[in-house]
Amino acid sequence: MNDFLELCKARQSCRGFSEQPVEHDKLARCVxxxxxxxxxxxxxxxxxxxVESQNMVSQIASCGQQLKQNSWLGTAKAFIIVLEEHxxxxxxxxxxxxxxxxxxxxxxxxxAYICLEAAAQGLGTCIIGIYDRKKICExxxxxxxxxxxxxxxxxxxxxxLIREKKRKAFEDIVRFV
Amino acid sequence: MNDFLELCKARQSCRGFSEQPVEHDKLARCVxxxxxxxxxxxxxxxxxxxVESQNMVSQIASCGQQLKQNSWLGTAKAFIIVLEEHxxxxxxxxxxxxxxxxxxxxxxxxxAYICLEAAAQGLGTCIIGIYDRKKICExxxxxxxxxxxxxxxxxxxxxxLIREKKRKAFEDIVRFV
Numbered sequence: 001m002n003d004f005l006e007l008c009k010a011r012q013s014c015r016g017f018s019e020q021p022v023e024h025d026k027l028a029r030c031v032x033x034x035x036x037x038x039x040x041x042x043x044x045x046x047x048x049x050x051v052e053s054q055n056m057v058s059q060i061a062s063c064g065q066q067l068k069q070n071s072w073l074g075t076a077k078a079f080i081i082v083l084e085e086h087x088x089x090x091x092x093x094x095x096x097x098x099x100x101x102x103x104x105x106x107x108x109x110x111x112a113y114i115c116l117e118a119a120a121q122g123l124g125t126c127i128i129g130i131y132d133r134k135k136i137c138e139x140x141x142x143x144x145x146x147x148x149x150x151x152x153x154x155x156x157x158x159x160x161l162i163r164e165k166k167r168k169a170f171e172d173i174v175r176f177v
Numbered sequence: 178m179n180d181f182l183e184l185c186k187a188r189q190s191c192r193g194f195s196e197q198p199v200e201h202d203k204l205a206r207c208v209x210x211x212x213x214x215x216x217x218x219x220x221x222x223x224x225x226x227x228v229e230s231q232n233m234v235s236q237i238a239s240c241g242q243q244l245k246q247n248s249w250l251g252t253a254k255a256f257i258i259v260l261e262e263h264x265x266x267x268x269x270x271x272x273x274x275x276x277x278x279x280x281x282x283x284x285x286x287x288x289a290y291i292c293l294e295a296a297a298q299g300l301g302t303c304i305i306g307i308y309d310r311k312k313i314c315e316x317x318x319x320x321x322x323x324x325x326x327x328x329x330x331x332x333x334x335x336x337x338l339i340r341e342k343k344r345k346a347f348e349d350i351v352r353f354v
Contacts, residue, residue, distance in 0.1 A: 003297075004184060004210065004293055004294050004297035005206065005209065005210055005213070005294060005297075007181060008210050008213045008214070008290060008294075009213065011215070012215075013215065024353075027353075028351075029182065031347075031351050032182065032347065033181065033182060033185050035344055035345070035347055035350060035351070036182070036185045036186065036342055036344060037185070037289065038188070038189075038190065038289070038292070038304065040304075040306050041306070042343065042344075044344060044345050044350070046350065047350040047351070047352070048350060048351045048352070049352050049354060050351065050352070050353045050354065051354045052353060052354070053354060056354050067269060069269070085350075092244060092246070093306060093307060096307055097306075097307075102306065104281035104282050104285065105281050105282065105284055105285030105288065105326070105327065106285060107282055107285065108281065108282030108283060108284065108285025108286040108289070109285040109286060109288060109289035111282065111286060112214065112215070112285070112286035112289045112290060113185060113289060115215070116181055116293075117181050117182060117185075120180075120181035120182075127215065127217075129217050129218070129270060129274075129279065130270060130273060130274075140354060149282070150282065165213055166219065167212055167213060167219075167221060168212070168221050170208075170209065170212055173212060173221070173223065173224040173225060173262075174205075174208050174212070174224070174225045174227065175224070175225070175226050175227070176201075176204075176227045176229060177226060177227065177228045177229070177230060177233050177317060
């Protein structure tokens with residue numbers, strides 16, 4: 001595979017989804033990518049809830065709409081919620097660091113894998129940063145004390161245009177030694 | 178691109194590199210993938226130090242060899258160090274959360290992008306969890322207070338075999354609603 005950078009460019013935050021439903025198998029492939037992700041000591045500190053029944057999708061969408069600019073969330077066709085699970089590190093490592101030391105980074109990696117696999121299948125994704133965590137726990141029978149990793153909205157993009165990415169300049173953030 | 182899952186399977190922790198040097202341009206493509214990574218509020222809370230001069234590579238390798246089982250690090254041909262930088266979040270979000278709230282996950286995502294781009298180019302990678310941070314800072318003129326995101330060893334794998342991944346079973350960690 002030589003075009004991974006093309007996939008990186010194609011994956012972008014999608015804030016508006018078409019009416020087209022998302023196939024179950026495509027969502028399953030997304031979480032399969034999440035499952036395969038690397039993690040510190042291979043601890044795999046995650047589990048995934050895939051929300052695809054449209055009634056529940058609407059209710060989860062409403063949990064992410066406290067911010068006015070998130071009204072587009074009502075067009076999402078599915079959600080994948082990544083939960084943080086207890087990490088069991090190798091004995092050699094766990095004498096140096098706390099069990100969850102790598103977990104946030106590992107979950108960031110799994111979230112990236114999920115979004116990239118979605119893009120590879122033509123799906124749009126947006127990672128939601130602000131949401132009513134307590135309400136989502138109630139709706140999905142998630143224990144109230146569970147740490148959330150990420151909440152990802154999915155669907156087919158209503159606009160297929162790939163925008164140019166706004167990023168800091170390469171020379172400003174990379175140093176070769 | 179339909180074979181992203183194949184790339185996920187091909188990317189694995191590599192703990193033994195061949196004598197073949199790594200091309201500068203390939204390393205540049207890896208950090209370009211890191212630069213393109215998504216982040217909360219597009220804050221891009223990272224910078225990258227690419228270590229490719231072989232004298233410095235040896236010195237950095239020695240900083241990761243406190244653990245006996247990491248002696249293979251001496252075969253690494255390059256390192257990419259991802260540093261955590263201050264994140265400027267959007268005003269709407271920053272009234273809810275701390276500036277670095279998303280940073281660990283964002284850096285986990287950028288590390289994943291780097292490792293995947295390396296794999297796409299035939300390079301092996303291993304993310305090092307334990308190292309002498311203070312010594313690395315001295316060697317690379319990194320301010321002592323800087324938070325490290327990740328330290329990635331790179332090179333051409335001495336063994337091209339793709340191992341079967343050991344992961345928790347799909348049905349044990351995925352729930353569809």
